[in-house]
Structure formats: structure tokens, C-alpha cells
Amino acid sequence: MNPLTQLSYTDRVAKRAQYEAYEFELVSDGVRVRNCSHADPAAHEYVVTVENGVPVACECPADEHYEGACKHRVAVAIRQPIVDAAAERQIRADGGEVSLEIETDGNSDRTDGCQCSDDPDRLPCWECVRTGRRSL
Incomplete structure (x- = not known):
């Protein structure tokens, strides 16, 4: 929502x-x-x-x-x-479990957890933000 x-x-x-x-x-x-x-x-x-x-x-x-x-x-x-x-x-x-569905943009073969698109105008995936590879 x-x-x-x-x-x-x-x-x-x-x-x-x-x-x-x-x-x-x-x-x-x-x-x-x-x-x-x-x-x-x-x-x-x-x-x-x-x-x-x-x-x-x-x-x-x-x-x-x-x-x-x-x-x-x-x-x-x-x-x-x-x-x-x-x-x-x-x-x-809070100790709960997180289950997020992430759109892969065709990069599902990556082994570093990154789900980013190669399009620089799109927002980075959470893994890249979390690890500091990219910022919002």
C-alpha cells in the first residue's frame, strides 16, 4: 500500500x-x-x-x-x-524475519547479491545501498 x-x-x-x-x-x-x-x-x-x-x-x-x-x-x-x-x-x-521480493532486472546471475539494473537513472538495489556500493 x-x-x-x-x-x-x-x-x-x-x-x-x-x-x-x-x-x-x-x-x-x-x-x-x-x-x-x-x-x-x-x-x-x-x-x-x-x-x-x-x-x-x-x-x-x-x-x-x-x-x-x-x-x-x-x-x-x-x-x-x-x-x-x-x-x-x-x-x-524487532527480531522479525524479512522477506522481500526484489525485481532482478535480468541480473539474477550475479553472485554479489546485487540486483541493480545497469540503467544509471534507476534507484540502486537495497544490497548496494546497504553495503555502500551505491547511494540513494
């Missing part, structure tokens, strides 16, 4: 979630979202909590003071690989 269908947000929030320059990092309690559109990005980073594949909370003031999801939660929700990675990390941390 698409996490966006679980959130309410304004058109303004949706636009900002798409065009602002974000960096994402998996952390123990969710996804750290850094807004690099600001002159001091470190002063604009917040942890988004993801539960059951849905960004449910953010540490930012907007998420606390306004109704609906903030731009950081929407920014995570529109990037399915980020949501999937956060959900997988949460499942593993």
Missing part, C-alpha cells in the same frame, strides 16, 4: 516535499531527513518515525503545531525505497 494514502497533507507540503533538496539516513528510531535547501542544513534535520511502512511522526515544529503531515514525512512517503528500508530495519530490530 502506498504510504501517501495514509497521510493527509496540503498541496503546498506535497510540492515542497518534492522539490526541496533532501538527504535521508536510516537511524535507529527512523529516518533522519536533512533539508539541504537551507544555508545551514544541519539546523534543518529531523527524525521521521516510520511504523508499518507509514511515516507517522516527525520531530520538526511543523509536524507538532500544524494539522496534517509535514513536508519531511511526505518526503519520506514519496520515496518508496526509503520507506522500504526503514520498514526492513524496524522488522530486523
Whole structure:
């Protein structure tokens, strides 16, 4: 299920979630979202909590003071690989088992666990992100 269908947000929030320059990092309690559109990005980073594949909370003031999801939660929700990675990390941390179906793009003969397409415009597979071979 698409996490966006679980959130309410304004058109303004949706636009900002798409065009602002974000960096994402998996952390123990969710996804750290850094807004690099600001002159001091470190002063604009917040942890988004993801539960059951849905960004449910953010540490930012907007998420606390306004109704609906903030731009950081929407920014995570529109990037399915980020949501999937956060959900997988949460499942593993809870001691559960992860079973993911990964589209192989015809590279199923690779022995390094990589499932990436040779197309540089496509997102890397989780194995490449996890091992640091490629970044999102």
C-alpha cells in the first residue's frame, strides 16, 4: 500500500516535499531527513518515525503545531525505497524475519547479491545501498 494514502497533507507540503533538496539516513528510531535547501542544513534535520511502512511522526515544529503531515514525512512517503528500508530495519530490530521480493532486472546471475539494473537513472538495489556500493 502506498504510504501517501495514509497521510493527509496540503498541496503546498506535497510540492515542497518534492522539490526541496533532501538527504535521508536510516537511524535507529527512523529516518533522519536533512533539508539541504537551507544555508545551514544541519539546523534543518529531523527524525521521521516510520511504523508499518507509514511515516507517522516527525520531530520538526511543523509536524507538532500544524494539522496534517509535514513536508519531511511526505518526503519520506514519496520515496518508496526509503520507506522500504526503514520498514526492513524496524522488522530486523524487532527480531522479525524479512522477506522481500526484489525485481532482478535480468541480473539474477550475479553472485554479489546485487540486483541493480545497469540503467544509471534507476534507484540502486537495497544490497548496494546497504553495503555502500551505491547511494540513494
